[in-house]
Amino acid sequence: MKKISFFAALLLCLCSFSCKKNRGIPLDESEPLALAPDVSWAVVIDPYAAFRKNCDWSAEVTGHCRKADVLLVEGKQISPDGIWYRFTDGWLPDSSVYVYANRLRAQNVADGLK
Incomplete structure (x- = not known):
């Protein structure tokens, strides 16, 4: 009887931890094209x-970016x-970038x- 009570109490504890409501994932809508x-x-x-201004290593530099x-x-x-x-x-x-399907x-x- 003691074993059954122990397992019942253990099962009750496990259920109380795992049965919490799922809060969901917040969606950042600051960039409308993030998931396009x-x-x-x-x-x-x-x-x-x-x-570069054109697709050429010798083309004029138009700006810079960082890692x-x-x-x-x-x-x-x-x-x-x-x-x-x-x-x-x-x-x-x-060679300077990795490209991905979404932001x-x-x-x-x-x-x-x-």
Whole structure:
């Protein structure tokens, strides 16, 4: 009888811990394109990267970014120098970024790079 009482008490304790309501995951709506299916996001992996005016290493520098920056991909082009991605400030080569299907995944990777 003591064993049954002990197991009943143990089962009751386990149920009280595991039966809590699921609070859900809050959705950050600050970036409307964060989960859009046809939009890609990039994470800069170089300590510093220079945006280029065109898809060419010798093209004019139009800006800079840093490691772990998360950027919205606006275009993609294959050139003799490789694959390049277009962003608001210019072009970056694929060797400078990792590209992801949504902003949340890109932000998680960026947080790990910091």
